[in-house]
Amino acid sequence: DSGVTQTPKHLITATGQRVTLRCSPRSGDLSVYWYQQSLDQGLQFLIQYYNGEERAKGNILERFSAQQFPDLHSELNLSSLELGDSALYFCASSVRQGGTEAFFGQGTRLTVV
């Protein structure tokens, strides 16, 4: 158990809908990262937050947004969902912004039908 908690584990929704994925980082970790993993693909970096502030962005679609709350948990919002958004979404946390290992949650499997 990495200490990073993601909910829900599975999510099935229809095209055009909006969903929210939640991540609770390890106790004491200030930095949260979101990644998307499509079938048999690598992990694509979406966005990073540190202590409530957005710090780095990857190839995140405009339909996607995220935030980190004062209690350090983070949410990833996906809207106007398309079939191609079906993927595993991982959250990771680390104590600092870089130079240290990031611990991953078990992921949320999103299926858009």
Place this chain on the structure above:
Amino acid sequence: GESVGLHLPTLSVQEGDNSIINCAYSNSASDYFIWYKQESGKGPQFIIDIRSNMDKRQGQRVTVLLNKTVKHLSLQIAATQPGDSAVYFCAENSGTSGTYKYIFGTGTRLKVLA
């Protein structure tokens, strides 16, 4: 652009043999590297890391080698076991102006043959 790639998408090794998984990275400014193991249906699990001021680091049954000259990283697993079967990712930690991100390669699937 930023990229971390792997030479071999699938590696099959006999149980008990040593495994070597390779990775090339593109950002010469990256100063920290991690190897992750991902089993089916699970999140990536940290294996070992190395900083750019080192060229070798050893863990339990694993060794990571870093060659900054050719921007190459490798993971060596000694006496490979069935439980080592998984997808292995290398990741580089790069950032500028206080922003950092971990860039992952596409992964190598390691199959351990009994």
